[in-house]
Amino acid sequence: MNGLFSEVFLSALLFGAVTAAVPLLLAGLGEQMSEKAGVLNIGIEGMMLAGAYLGFVGAFYSESLWLGFLTGAAGGAAVAALMALLCVRLGLNQIVIGIALTLGLEGLTALLHHFQFSRSYPRLPAADPTVIPLLADIPVIGPAFFRHHLLVYLAVLLVVVMSYLYRRTQLGLNLQAAGDKPAALDVAGIDVIRTRTIAVLTTGALAGLGGAYLANVGAGLFIPFITNGAGFLGIVLAMLARGRPVWVLFGALLFGACLSLTTAMQVAGINIPTDVIQMLPFLAVMIMLVLFGRQASLPAALGIPYERGAR
Amino acid sequence: MSSRASPSAEARDIVALEGVTKRFPGIVANDAIDLSIRPGEVHVLLGENGAGKSTLIGMLSGLQQPDEGRILVDGRPVPITSPRHALALGIGTVFQHMMLVPTLTVAENLALGGPWWQRPRTGELEAHVAEITRSLGISVKLQARVAELSLGEQQQVEILRALLRNSRLLILDESTSMLTPKGIDELGALMRRLVEKGLAIVFITHKLKEAVAFGDRISVLKLGRKVGEIPPERFRSLGEEEIIAEIVALMFGRQNDESDTKERPVGATRTGIAPSLQVTDLTVAATDNEPGLSSISFDIRPGEILGIAGIDGNGQKQLAEALAGQRVAAGGSIRLEGTDVAALSVGERRRRGLRYLTDDRLGEGTVGTFPVSINFFLKQVGQAPLWRGGLERRGEIDKRAADLVREYDVRTPSLRTPIARLSGGNIQKVLLARELAEGAKVVIFNKPTYGLDLANTLASRQRIRDTAARGLAVLLISTDLEELLSMCDRIAVIADGALVGTVDNVDDARTKVGRLMIGLAA
Numbered sequence: 001m002n003g004l005f006s007e008v009f010l011s012a013l014l015f016g017a018v019t020a021a022v023p024l025l026l027a028g029l030g031e032q033m034s035e036k037a038g039v040l041n042i043g044i045e046g047m048m049l050a051g052a053y054l055g056f057v058g059a060f061y062s063e064s065l066w067l068g069f070l071t072g073a074a075g076g077a078a079v080a081a082l083m084a085l086l087c088v089r090l091g092l093n094q095i096v097i098g099i100a101l102t103l104g105l106e107g108l109t110a111l112l113h114h115f116q117f118s119r120s121y122p123r124l125p126a127a128d129p130t131v132i133p134l135l136a137d138i139p140v141i142g143p144a145f146f147r148h149h150l151l152v153y154l155a156v157l158l159v160v161v162m163s164y165l166y167r168r169t170q171l172g173l174n175l176q177a178a179g180d181k182p183a184a185l186d187v188a189g190i191d192v193i194r195t196r197t198i199a200v201l202t203t204g205a206l207a208g209l210g211g212a213y214l215a216n217v218g219a220g221l222f223i224p225f226i227t228n229g230a231g232f233l234g235i236v237l238a239m240l241a242r243g244r245p246v247w248v249l250f251g252a253l254l255f256g257a258c259l260s261l262t263t264a265m266q267v268a269g270i271n272i273p274t275d276v277i278q279m280l281p282f283l284a285v286m287i288m289l290v291l292f293g294r295q296a297s298l299p300a301a302l303g304i305p306y307e308r309g310a311r
Numbered sequence: 312m313s314s315r316a317s318p319s320a321e322a323r324d325i326v327a328l329e330g331v332t333k334r335f336p337g338i339v340a341n342d343a344i345d346l347s348i349r350p351g352e353v354h355v356l357l358g359e360n361g362a363g364k365s366t367l368i369g370m371l372s373g374l375q376q377p378d379e380g381r382i383l384v385d386g387r388p389v390p391i392t393s394p395r396h397a398l399a400l401g402i403g404t405v406f407q408h409m410m411l412v413p414t415l416t417v418a419e420n421l422a423l424g425g426p427w428w429q430r431p432r433t434g435e436l437e438a439h440v441a442e443i444t445r446s447l448g449i450s451v452k453l454q455a456r457v458a459e460l461s462l463g464e465q466q467q468v469e470i471l472r473a474l475l476r477n478s479r480l481l482i483l484d485e486s487t488s489m490l491t492p493k494g495i496d497e498l499g500a501l502m503r504r505l506v507e508k509g510l511a512i513v514f515i516t517h518k519l520k521e522a523v524a525f526g527d528r529i530s531v532l533k534l535g536r537k538v539g540e541i542p543p544e545r546f547r548s549l550g551e552e553e554i555i556a557e558i559v560a561l562m563f564g565r566q567n568d569e570s571d572t573k574e575r576p577v578g579a580t581r582t583g584i585a586p587s588l589q590v591t592d593l594t595v596a597a598t599d600n601e602p603g604l605s606s607i608s609f610d611i612r613p614g615e616i617l618g619i620a621g622i623d624g625n626g627q628k629q630l631a632e633a634l635a636g637q638r639v640a641a642g643g644s645i646r647l648e649g650t651d652v653a654a655l656s657v658g659e660r661r662r663r664g665l666r667y668l669t670d671d672r673l674g675e676g677t678v679g680t681f682p683v684s685i686n687f688f689l690k691q692v693g694q695a696p697l698w699r700g701g702l703e704r705r706g707e708i709d710k711r712a713a714d715l716v717r718e719y720d721v722r723t724p725s726l727r728t729p730i731a732r733l734s735g736g737n738i739q740k741v742l743l744a745r746e747l748a749e750g751a752k753v754v755i756f757n758k759p760t761y762g763l764d765l766a767n768t769l770a771s772r773q774r775i776r777d778t779a780a781r782g783l784a785v786l787l788i789s790t791d792l793e794e795l796l797s798m799c800d801r802i803a804v805i806a807d808g809a810l811v812g813t814v815d816n817v818d819d820a821r822t823k824v825g826r827l828m829i830g831l832a833a
């Protein structure tokens with residue numbers, strides 16, 4: 001019992017929660033942008049996988065984590081470009097294409113990984129944390145929150161940037177109009193297809209970055225299906241957040257805590273079957289949906305391809 | 312080529328259309344339209360539904376491209392490629408359906424369309440808006456969410472938006488259709504102030520009163536063609552009554568090329584016979600987006616064709632469905648040969664001889680993927696002798712279907728062909744065969760020739776005349792006045808879910824019905 005509540009254990013638990021939350025945060029923020037613009041991006045799981053694989057490969061060969069993040073984001077954006085072409089420009093069904101992309105990327109990344117590394121799972125060296133002076137020395141909180149990789153702080157900063165973007169800029173207005181009433185945006189002289197394409201590409205880049213973080217920092221290696229539903233949790237977060245980035249952050253931390261608790265309970269050797277423990281985050285999803293799902297307000301044109309002059 | 316022909320007139324046009332034609336699959340929406348739009352004028356485009364008004368607006372606002380002809384802006388031919396391009400040319404459009412984002416505030420909606428990297432310049436916007444609203448005498452709540460505004464207020468925001476973009480030509484598409492009478496008057500006054508400032512306005516409506524009250528120049532559209540124009544000089548020289556008479560003549564006047572204008576001789580008065588269908592005070596509750604029916608009464612005698620005229624969407628569908636039993640009536644009685652059938656089911660009414668031929672041929676009339684043969688008997692599924700013990704008797708069905716195909720001249724590759732592959736005219740023949748089958752006493756036709764080509768239109772009309780000649784009572788609902796005039800004994804006019812008058816189809820019926828349709832007393 002002592003082990004569970006020791007200072008070290010608690011801060012490790014919280015540290016793990018933040019690490020697990022970052023990919024969810026990035027995916028959730030990305031999905032939120034797509035949904036705001038009226039595109040339901042089910043393919044985000046595939047985009048994360050592409051980001052995780054290419055991010056790992058990039059970091060492995062260049063021996064630079066940052067280059068890895070870059071290739072990861074590019075990988076996610078490349079999948080998103082395909083999605084934008086099919087669903088935004090050609091107006092195909094977003095759900096069908098999204099599922100196809102996710103399933104396709106699951107297979108493709110596993111296959112490529114097999115070709116590249118056979119059955120070995122090489123590891124990256126542990127990431128150097130950026131220690132925030134003074135704050136990092138606070139007991140429990142310090143090691144938990146202020147000794148992370150720089151990308152973690154940037155991801156949190158992104159919440160502020162996104163909030164500003166949605167509430168204070170022209171692009172934010174355009175995105176919301178593209179999701180709520182695309183025809184109004186079109187007659188105002190803004191290209192709906194282009195606006196939505198930008199949103200989907202951004203989603204892909206953010207999801208890819210999240211995937212790369214998951215592989216390179218969270219795990220330190222790539223294994224097939226490493227995302228394990230993180231992209232789908234991102235979709236849930238975006239839907240529950242009602243268009244507000246800060247709620248994505250809170251949700252991601254909550255889910256991250258569940259994921260971290262799962263690991264911690266396994267480590268602590270608590271006598272519950274691991275399968276039950278691993279269900280915890282998904283149980284949390286269902287509880288949150290029951291509690292808040294009905295309040296989720298989705299854009300009116302979500303999932304509906306835009307065609308000019310259609311009646 | 313002819314743009315230099317009359318320089319003095321052309322120079323005054325902000326926008327001119329020359330021979331603009333637009334086709335959609337199966338129809339010519341606009342047929343060689345010429346139009347000149349000038350500053351300081353309210354140019355009214357008047358026409359019924361389907362006259363081609365919306366298509367014309369689509370081309371002016373960059374949503375659609377003409378197939379033939381050209382659009383001149385300031386005397387130069389310019390293809391208007393997108394809504395953005397139209398705005399840049401100074402053409403602002405207020406569409407029939409509101410084009411505002413309901414979740415954004417008025418100010419945010421007005422800011423929509425600026426460069427994406429900028430912050431919306433709300434301060435600048437406020438000053439600009441204040442300037443315009445003051446000079447026009449309107450007020451706009453900038454911080455209110457659009458969803459909280461009334462439709463009239465939303466429309467003012469849209470007009471304001473067009474003015475903020477420095478539009479020189481303002482297009483108002485059916486702008487009065489959702490406004491209260493007070494809102495309509497305010498809009499009229501606003502349009503007057505705008506043209507006094509030198510703007511050009513194109514005002515689209517199907518209401519004659521508004522056209523005369525607000526317009527300087529009126530162009531009348533009919534079935535995609537421009538059938539006449541009243542220029543401002545003439546407008547001023549004529550009295551209101553004379554203008555109305557002239558427009559009614561243009562809108563409902565006989566066209567020389569109408570080939571099917573053979574008047575049906577009005578039968579001898581049949582007052583002696585008991586009516587087949589007697590409808591008294593039939594009422595249907597209105598829903599959010601459809602009108603209801605208020606206190607509809609009429610009767611039809613055997614062998615008589617009663618027409619229902621009116622602009623589309625005034626309760627025709629509700630009337631047909633309430634009679635057929637597909638829509639719940641809030642009150643009133645429907646007597647079929649003396650017995651009240653208002654409480655009976657759709658199937659029971661059909662069995663007793665009340666038949667309904669829907670205008671929605673593919674949606675509710677047929678099952679598109681079923682073969683032609685089954686579609687003949689859709690309303691008898693499970694009944695002997697075509698079905699026995701729940702099993703389909705294919706031989707019997709095919710035998711009867713083959714007879715009907717021959718009798719009604721249905722052009723189909725085979726009885727097994729899915730009916731959706733047939734043309735509209737042939738689908739209509741299948742429906743006619745089904746509804747006119749044995750036992751029919753009263754037949755309701757809803758827009759029976761809508762979307763059919765000429766040959767099939769004539770065939771359907773003949774079939775309806777034959778039906779009446781056989782002694783059946785016919786209710787013919789149509790938006791095509793020519794059709795009604797050529798076939799009916801009497802014509803009732805429906806407006807806003809009520810019958811506003813019934814006219815015997817004799818010499819001056821055309822004018823009387825036309826006047827009733829556009830809201831004037833006969």
